[in-house]
Amino acid sequence: MSKKKPVIIGVAGGSGSGKTSVTKAIQNRFADQSVLVIEQDFYYRDQSDIPMEERLQTNYDHPLAFDNDLLMEHIKELAKQQPVEKPVYDYTMHTRSTDVIPIEPKDVIIIEGILILDDPRLIELMDIKVFVDTDADLRIIRRLLRDINERGRSIDSVINQYIQTVRPAHLQFIEPTKRYADVIIPEGGQNVVAIDLLATKIEKILELD
Ligand SMILES: Nc1ncnc2c1ncn2[C@@H]1O[C@H](COP(=O)(O)OP(=O)(O)O)[C@@H](O)[C@H]1O
Numbered sequence: 001m002s003k004k005k006p007v008i009i010g011v012a013g014g015s016g017s018g019k020t021s022v023t024k025a026i027q028n029r030f031a032d033q034s035v036l037v038i039e040q041d042f043y044y045r046d047q048s049d050i051p052m053e054e055r056l057q058t059n060y061d062h063p064l065a066f067d068n069d070l071l072m073e074h075i076k077e078l079a080k081q082q083p084v085e086k087p088v089y090d091y092t093m094h095t096r097s098t099d100v101i102p103i104e105p106k107d108v109i110i111i112e113g114i115l116i117l118d119d120p121r122l123i124e125l126m127d128i129k130v131f132v133d134t135d136a137d138l139r140i141i142r143r144l145l146r147d148i149n150e151r152g153r154s155i156d157s158v159i160n161q162y163i164q165t166v167r168p169a170h171l172q173f174i175e176p177t178k179r180y181a182d183v184i185i186p187e188g189g190q191n192v193v194a195i196d197l198l199a200t201k202i203e204k205i206l207e208l209d
């Protein structure tokens with residue numbers, strides 16, 4: 001990678017909106033360049049010191065569930081061309097794993113997560129801010145399938161969590177951050193036109209740097 005300041009892109013949006021799909025689509029466009037993805041989910045607070053019953057009660061869609069201080073610290077280090085050790089999150093245990101992933105600085109950094117546009121310190125670091133905007137019915141269907149297949153959840157637990165915390169927090173905290181986005185992408189990673197426009201803008205910034 002070069003010694004330039006990286007291009008930092010934020011990809012926000014509700015759970016199941018298609019953030020990961022958009023992020024992968026951007027990564028694929030820049031396959032020959034160095035692109036790094038930082039998932040805000042990996043920066044959920046460590047809960048290894050509290051019992052499982054309590055972890056099940058945590059509101060994972062509230063801004064206070066995240067350790068944004070550590071996330072900020074890592075992004076700033078990467079922007080200074082320093083390596084970091086990214087935490088690993090275990091959705092089954094509702095806490096961080098004891099593993100970490102060593103990460104080298106890259107030319108393009110994508111920060112992806114439900115509440116990355118809720119923290120003005122993170123917004124300040126971003127060159128491009130994206131909000132993936134998908135209707136709630138599609139988001140819950142996608143989440144239901146994903147959480148059962150990939151995150152070890154039951155139908156009942158996904159539905160209860162959605163009603164108790166995911167939906168209210170989406171309306172209170174996540175949806176309002178749309179106003180901070182430069183680009184709103186309806187539906188997510190299948191939106192080829194939006195991905196093309198985004199890729200062109202990133203190329204332009206990389207050329208100018
Ligand atoms: N356009 C789409 N049509 C159908 N399923 C999709 C679409 N986009 C994403 N998915 C699926 O929905 C789930 C959530 O998508 P993902 O990109 O992980 O969203 P997020 O990162 O916002 O939670 C994944 O299982 C993904 O494969």
Ligand SMILES: Nc1ccn([C@@H]2O[C@H](COP(=O)(O)O)[C@@H](O)[C@H]2O)c(=O)n1
Nearest residue numbers: 014015016041060061091094095114166
């Ligand atoms: N222990 C946890 C931690 C997080 N979640 C849910 O994950 C969602 C964010 O991830 P997306 O890929 O869907 O954006 C968030 O809505 C949390 O509710 C969880 O269920 N358990």
